[in-house]
Amino acid sequence: MSLRGVAAVIGLAEREPQRYTEDETNLDLLSGVAVDALADAGIDRSEVDGLLVHPIGGLPSFVPATVAEFIGLRPRFAELVDLGGATGAGMVWRAAAAIGAGMCTTCLCLTGTRRRRRPASSVTSEGGPAPIARGPGSKPPTRDRSPQAEFDAPYGMVGANVGYALLANRYAYEYGLTDAQRAKVAVDQRRNANANPAAFFHDQPLTIDDVLGSDVICEPLRMLEIVMPAAGAAALVVTAADRVADAAQRPAWLLGAGESVTHSSLAQAPGLGETGVGIAARAAFSAAGVYPEDIGLASLYDCYTIMVMLTLEEAGFCKRGEAGAFVESHDLTFSGDFPLNTHGGQLSFGQPGVAGGMSHVTEAVRQIQGRGGDRQVADVELAYAHGNGGIIAEQVGLVFGADR
Amino acid sequence: MSVRPIPPTSALTQPYWDAARRDQLTLQLCGQCGHRPFPPRATCPSCGASSLSWSPVSGRATVYSYTIAHRPPHPAFAAQLPLVVAIVELEEGPRMVTNIVGCDPAEVEVGMAVEVTSEPIDDTDMVLPVFTPSHETG
Numbered sequence: 001m002s003l004r005g006v007a008a009v010i011g012l013a014e015r016e017p018q019r020y021t022e023d024e025t026n027l028d029l030l031s032g033v034a035v036d037a038l039a040d041a042g043i044d045r046s047e048v049d050g051l052l053v054h055p056i057g058g059l060p061s062f063v064p065a066t067v068a069e070f071i072g073l074r075p076r077f078a079e080l081v082d083l084g085g086a087t088g089a090g091m092v093w094r095a096a097a098a099i100g101a102g103m104c105t106t107c108l109c110l111t112g113t114r115r116r117r118r119p120a121s122s123v124t125s126e127g128g129p130a131p132i133a134r135g136p137g138s139k140p141p142t143r144d145r146s147p148q149a150e151f152d153a154p155y156g157m158v159g160a161n162v163g164y165a166l167l168a169n170r171y172a173y174e175y176g177l178t179d180a181q182r183a184k185v186a187v188d189q190r191r192n193a194n195a196n197p198a199a200f201f202h203d204q205p206l207t208i209d210d211v212l213g214s215d216v217i218c219e220p221l222r223m224l225e226i227v228m229p230a231a232g233a234a235a236l237v238v239t240a241a242d243r244v245a246d247a248a249q250r251p252a253w254l255l256g257a258g259e260s261v262t263h264s265s266l267a268q269a270p271g272l273g274e275t276g277v278g279i280a281a282r283a284a285f286s287a288a289g290v291y292p293e294d295i296g297l298a299s300l301y302d303c304y305t306i307m308v309m310l311t312l313e314e315a316g317f318c319k320r321g322e323a324g325a326f327v328e329s330h331d332l333t334f335s336g337d338f339p340l341n342t343h344g345g346q347l348s349f350g351q352p353g354v355a356g357g358m359s360h361v362t363e364a365v366r367q368i369q370g371r372g373g374d375r376q377v378a379d380v381e382l383a384y385a386h387g388n389g390g391i392i393a394e395q396v397g398l399v400f401g402a403d404r
Numbered sequence: 405m406s407v408r409p410i411p412p413t414s415a416l417t418q419p420y421w422d423a424a425r426r427d428q429l430t431l432q433l434c435g436q437c438g439h440r441p442f443p444p445r446a447t448c449p450s451c452g453a454s455s456l457s458w459s460p461v462s463g464r465a466t467v468y469s470y471t472i473a474h475r476p477p478h479p480a481f482a483a484q485l486p487l488v489v490a491i492v493e494l495e496e497g498p499r500m501v502t503n504i505v506g507c508d509p510a511e512v513e514v515g516m517a518v519e520v521t522s523e524p525i526d527d528t529d530m531v532l533p534v535f536t537p538s539h540e541t542g
Contacts, residue, residue: 143412145412145414147444149411149412150411150413150414150417150443151411151443151500154409154410154411154525154532155408155501155502155532156408156473156476156477156487156489156503157501158409159478161473161475161477162477162489165471165473166469166470166489166490166491167469168471169471169514170468170514173469173514173515215474216474217473217475218472218473218474218475218477218489219471221471265443266491266501267491267500267501268499
């Protein structure tokens with residue numbers, strides 16, 4: 001069964017990223033954004049018969065049931081998606097697949113997280129094994145018995161900074177990459193964020209020198225090319241083709257999707273040129289029957305500048321090893337010749353857990369729908385959204401079209 | 405004081421840590437296809453066989469990639485900065501996460517020849533295999 005034209009995104013809502021939340025629970029955030037997305041789509045809660053959620057801190061199990069009851073849903077299809085930063089994108093094709101299989105007709109895809117202020121010392125109170133923070137969507141610290149806790153964490157391979165720095169240095173070794181080339185990605189994306197009032201760094205300009213002058217965290221990566229964790233939420237409404245006409249918004253049709261999971265520890269990852277990024281992207285383009293050069297907006301997961309550059313070439317937007325030259329020679333802003341991450345990317349929008357990855361999907365949908373506001377790209381017929389989880393471990397590519 | 409995150413061992417992985425305590429790097433070997441799985445597995449990820457045994461490897465490797473951390477990736481490492489975290493590729497094929505020790509971090513580069521050495525984990529009787537520049541190329 002092909003997913004092409006089976007379903008479309010007809011509504012969305014986003015809670016603007018903020019540094020911390022005070023009293024709101026994760027359930028509060030998710031239900032709020034769910035209601036907003038249904039209002040955006042112009043459909044009633046009673047029409048929702050599918051629900052996709054992700055692992056949520058404080059809920060060890062029964063997550064879909066808990067969320068469904070809290071919002072007031074009785075879905076016929078309910079599932080947990082656990083793909084880190086690729087979760088949001090992974091939800092979209094699962095929703096379409098469930099619709100295509102007749103398991104539901106309208107599916108809510110919910111992502112989001114609260115974020116509390118807490119002292120840094122609370123992370124390792126017992127001197128026990130480090131929690132493996134694999135990026136957005138990670139569960140709160142429990143005793144981690146994964147191979148990563150045993151064979152990676154004792155060396156300081158904890159969190160994502162070290163892993164993406166290793167990736168950046170390997171890339172630079174194989175193909176060559178300058179600090180200024182990476183910085184260009186962050187700077188062009190900030191210009192996009194400057195036109196997006198919802199972006200956390202909306203009011204702050206950014207220059208190449210700012211990026212290069214920021215503190216080195218893990219060589220070669222600097223503070224201003226590393227995503228900022230935030231609180232926030234995002235919801236999408238995906239519905240069957242025969243329901244699209246009833247919606248309040250123009251549809252963003254799902255034309256193709258691809259997914260790949262290649263490893264958990266970066267040490268076990270395939271080499272550059274063989275990553276899951278390319279596997280997922282090629283599958284998505286092939287299913288949609290389009291090519292990277294047909295795409296009007298690239299909405300590529302950007303936890304770090306290096307991830308954008310890797311995705312540009314692994315997904316086929318430029319040739320292997322040429323990502324540095326590509327970003328230097330293209331204007332990546334919404335008014336440029338290669339519009340990229342027009343919402344600012346997570347680097348400038350903020351990363352509210354897995355809702356950060358979902359922001360690449362919501363932006364692709366908005367641009368297809370012509371709801372990009374000041375940052376609208378002219379005539380976006382096709383958009384590509386890419387999600388990435390863990391340390392380049394979980395990948396989902398989606399092609400959206402204005403027409404079925 | 406916090407120490408390194410302590411590896412949560414299991415019965416399956418115990419031979420690896422026992423060997424480390426004897427300053428030996430020992431990996432699994434698949435009796436069916438010759439693959440050397442790492443990290444340790446219950447079944448061979450290459451051919452599916454369950455006939456995995458343990459045998460020492462040379463301890464020689466090259467640096468596949470590295471980073472010099474200037475902020476502690478975990479509070480336990482706050483006193484060990486700059487910390488060189490690396491992925492090395494063993495002569496026998498597998499890649500593993502490690503630290504490069506015994507040299508100026510600025511000397512570390514991708515492709516560098518390294519060899520295994522032992523580092524005790526504070527407050528435990530465990531030993532962590534880490535890597536240092538090879539004597540032959542020194």
